[in-house]
Amino acid sequence: MASKAIELTVGERTVRVSNPDKMYFPDRGITKRQVVEYYIAVAEPLLGVLRDRPTTLKRFVDGVTGEAFYQKRLPKGAPDWVETARITFPSGRPADEVCPTEPAVLAWAANLGTFDFHPWPVRRPDVDHPDELRVDLDPQPGTDFTDAVKVAGVLREVLADAGLTGYPKTSGGRGIHVLVRIRSEWDFIQVRHAVIGLAREVENRIPDLATTAWWKEERGERVFLDFNQAARDRTIASAWSVRGTPRATVSMPLTWAQLSDVDPDDFDVLTVPDLLAAHGDAHSGIDQEAFGLETLLEWYEKDGRGEMPYPPDYPKMPGEPKRVQPSRARPDTE
Template structure:
């Protein structure tokens, strides 16, 4: 079956127009709905302006689906060979200490170039160059566990909003594109990744105190139960979430969509996909457009973290398994296995 002749698109940007080649535009990326590569490219052209506000000057991992959602995706953490000279790199340091030159979007043509490579999700770091060691965005990932759903995440997000307000911060909510919710806070880039992760832990613990039957920060799955997990490790270095406006690798071609808090309880994540979102953007605008107007501090959340450690013995929590051992981190052994070892001793 023919996938169509290659297209050459002209994409305007701050440095003038760029010619971007799109190969096999009729290749089907989403078989269930017949959505093609061309339609994904057209989608990214339609949302380029707000997406550039999200990705601009940020190291960005590309989640690529070269064979569409029926194939195996992979994360591209380095600028691919043969990239145009206008695809700018930025050097980042992984937890291991190794470095890489990662894609740093600076103009809309980069989005279309990436889409031509099969990129569906853009995963930006919460930092901007030139300072890639101090996050300017605090991210909280509300991840419904088995037995829970999006509506459970909505309830937890409402309590998180109250907690953020008490900590002197304003959050912006979006659908993850799946069953979850992401809450983003613009912060001053004055703290390192460890501090920001500690702030997220403290915020998550406070939500868990208020909703113990619905929310958890437990790292080990066996301890989470049917609750919404506040994934604090998404705040660790080199951990990212799919950006606002990213297409997700779901059968429906859903999109991570920005919402007003008032809308959160009335929507379904499947409302937002490659075919519907351009019209919604034209009709409603970008509800996160004001996010950069105020940058907040995390001092109160860090005070809560110190209080929990001092008064309740709640200190550092496990990092992801691929991380080097971190200062103060508890053993990376799930509790049931640790009890078994202790019992055998």
């Protein structure tokens, strides 16, 4: 039987929470209301991440045991105080995405079953020039979080050699995300090339631990540096986002010193608000300096290997190699 709706005061708004006792994470006994209240508790640092960014909502309307979907357009019936930003997909089609500007938007989205917030690496009004470089370290079968930490340590060294400062966070699973604030002077293709140049340099230094191979059959038991997360319309779960795991884990911002001493399962809906209150936001300084991509783009050009495959739903891109896995490739394959 559905529980009676409640109303929560969030800033200057009143947010209605329907069926607040609905079980979202059965293994932990975490309800919809607890997820909404979690997002209210972390609203300040989360809005620092999301504010003015077009944001895709990953919704689990039946909780973690149900099917999830990505909400890429403003949902029907949204309050008039939920703002939007217009973006263009690789296909050329436009969309008006949610653009969070205040805590009530987070609570409203959580009431819709949103676990993850997936912001674009851009802000209004310039949505074609990213202000954030993102590196996704994705452990492949046979590797784990410990391996990702090792690769992240080398990534940090490579970033420093390029004059950049990165900010790490857990993905909420086995992986690690590293964020770099950049000047919004380059388009999506250039930023993707910069990530490829960066990833190839990491791979060159630790080829037994890290790979840029797009095709899974070539990755082996290594950590994949997913350069295509820098492509237009590709996003990662934001810091502070709840992930669709049985434990209700959270993508947690960390310092580099903390990264090697944590278990990603330590960060969840129940623990993170107290950790934030006690220790603050490890990424609070990310906006203090925006960096340039000149060195990474030089590495990309000097490497000589050029473009890498784009995701399969993209139109064929200039200079892109054959979009077919190597074991199935034929000389005439396009």
